Amino acid sequence: MTGQEDPVQREIHQDWANREYIEVITSSIKKIADFLNSFDMSCRSRLATLNEKLTALERRIEYIEAWVTKGETLT
Amino acid sequence: MPLVTRNIEPRHLCRQTLPSVRSELECVTNITLANVIRQLGSLSKYAEDIVGELFTQANTFASRVSSLAERVDRLQVKVTQLDPKEEEVSLQGINTRKAFRSSTIQDQKLFDRNSLPVPVLETYNTCDTPPPLNNLTPYRDDGKEALKFYTDPSYFFDLWKEKMLQDTKDIMKEKRKHRKEKKDNPNRGNVNPRKIKTRKEEWEKMKMGQEFVESKEKLGPSGYPPTLVYQNGSIGSVENVDANSYPPPPLSDSTSPPSPSFSEDSLPPPPAEFSCPADSNQRGPGLAGPKRSSVVSPSHPPPAPPLGSPPGSKPGFAPPPAPPPPPPMMGVPPPPPPGGFGLPGTPPPPSPSSFPPHPDFAAPPPPPPPPTADYPTLPPPPLPQPGGGAPPPPPPPPPPGPPPFPSSGAENPSVAPPPLSDATKPKSSLPPVSDARSDLLSAIRQGFQLRRVEEQQEQEKRDVVGNDVATILSRRIAVEYSDSEDDSSEFDEDDWS
Numbered sequence: 001m002t003g004q005e006d007p008v009q010r011e012i013h014q015d016w017a018n019r020e021y022i023e024v025i026t027s028s029i030k031k032i033a034d035f036l037n038s039f040d041m042s043c044r045s046r047l048a049t050l051n052e053k054l055t056a057l058e059r060r061i062e063y064i065e066a067w068v069t070k071g072e073t074l075t
Numbered sequence: 076m077p078l079v080t081r082n083i084e085p086r087h088l089c090r091q092t093l094p095s096v097r098s099e100l101e102c103v104t105n106i107t108l109a110n111v112i113r114q115l116g117s118l119s120k121y122a123e124d125i126v127g128e129l130f131t132q133a134n135t136f137a138s139r140v141s142s143l144a145e146r147v148d149r150l151q152v153k154v155t156q157l158d159p160k161e162e163e164v165s166l167q168g169i170n171t172r173k174a175f176r177s178s179t180i181q182d183q184k185l186f187d188r189n190s191l192p193v194p195v196l197e198t199y200n201t202c203d204t205p206p207p208l209n210n211l212t213p214y215r216d217d218g219k220e221a222l223k224f225y226t227d228p229s230y231f232f233d234l235w236k237e238k239m240l241q242d243t244k245d246i247m248k249e250k251r252k253h254r255k256e257k258k259d260n261p262n263r264g265n266v267n268p269r270k271i272k273t274r275k276e277e278w279e280k281m282k283m284g285q286e287f288v289e290s291k292e293k294l295g296p297s298g299y300p301p302t303l304v305y306q307n308g309s310i311g312s313v314e315n316v317d318a319n320s321y322p323p324p325p326l327s328d329s330t331s332p333p334s335p336s337f338s339e340d341s342l343p344p345p346p347a348e349f350s351c352p353a354d355s356n357q358r359g360p361g362l363a364g365p366k367r368s369s370v371v372s373p374s375h376p377p378p379a380p381p382l383g384s385p386p387g388s389k390p391g392f393a394p395p396p397a398p399p400p401p402p403p404m405m406g407v408p409p410p411p412p413p414g415g416f417g418l419p420g421t422p423p424p425p426s427p428s429s430f431p432p433h434p435d436f437a438a439p440p441p442p443p444p445p446p447t448a449d450y451p452t453l454p455p456p457p458l459p460q461p462g463g464g465a466p467p468p469p470p471p472p473p474p475p476g477p478p479p480f481p482s483s484g485a486e487n488p489s490v491a492p493p494p495l496s497d498a499t500k501p502k503s504s505l506p507p508v509s510d511a512r513s514d515l516l517s518a519i520r521q522g523f524q525l526r527r528v529e530e531q532q533e534q535e536k537r538d539v540v541g542n543d544v545a546t547i548l549s550r551r552i553a554v555e556y557s558d559s560e561d562d563s564s565e566f567d568e569d570d571w572s
Contacts, residue, residue: 015100022107026088029114033083036122043129047136054139059177061146066175068153 081124081194084117085110124194181545232544239547243554250554 088110089103096102191199211221223230
């Protein structure tokens, strides 16, 4: 009986070890995916704030340019 | 239902049928590891995609920042060159120079097919394409694309556009009527004296609390509580005019069902389109008959397929078209009942043509052209038979002379005139009268052709002017605001004189 169990037992042990290894890999894949998602979201929000500031700046500059030019053509 | 933008591909690692091997556990392990490697591959592809998008955005911002920096430098130089003593302060300068207008560019076509992110586009491309119905287009008489009857992405935009244009026309007509009334009654005086606007009412309303103010507004100017769906879409509510409260064009509507795979090309919200094309085929022919009398113009609720599935999801859309119809619709209802009357024997062929009537109805105000859109799909030979009995009711405009001939002539302007006259001439029992009839017939045919050309010109004009949401909305708002301004300014003149 023990003779039969040994190879089977060994196999099962090996299988468990393999599964743990695979589990580690898959959970790291999930962490990477999570990180990518949150990185994407935060980058987009920061870029959006940047965009807003840029647009506001552009409008102010347009206004100031119109104020200052006095009929000359803008180069 | 939210769509996943990026799906990492081998979804399940070890759900596969195993080949018959001796060591199954090892086999499973190997298969799983191989799938893990594939997953890593797709993960890296998506990571590259994500970072690439962010990179392109950041690049555009970088270029904008650099141009801004240049402008700031130039301005700096210029400001140092300014000399307060040299400044010209002429009154003429204030009046003659153009006032500063900041460029308010409205974002349009945000959810276009081009702005679809690449992974979603790939997912979209895995779907089945619609059947190649456009191969049947050359066989159609009315020149419409056959695929539009199966699935028309631009349907709701066209509907909205027609409604807006119709509204602008109505507003202009009302303006003209008002002006005419004012001209006719110069001594009207203070028939409707301007109400002195005080804040007292507003404060009274707010007395009970801010929440109750809105409930009074919602009753609407006409006094009866509109259903929630109206949403200030009616023409009569001038007080509630607000650029944002207009029946929002389909673009903004499509953001509520959050599906990134839809663009302005496929305007209707996804559930509508997904379920509709499937339904339209079955429902179209069946509902075409009973729906004929009700489906008259795009200003009516959309025809069977779109109306069936999302009646709740497009509330702001379907009913607002209903209020404007009463004025323009008066002339139009007569034709469809005779249309339904005249085609009882041939429902299947005209059923696809039940759809084309809407754009056709909205474009030409007078009734006669619409029935001509109805009839051309009928084959000419069967027509003279039912033509004798059915046509008497249709179009009022044909002179009361000989009814069957002008109406049958009206019904088939697109058919070659000689065959039709040949087909109908044998029907005439009185030879001298037939000459008069044929003259009338030819005159009317020419008349109808003239109107058709006008139609085309109108259509072309509209296409040329501006086919996007912003211009149409701005035109409508301009007309409406100018209208109210004219009214109030005229009242002001009365007060001061």
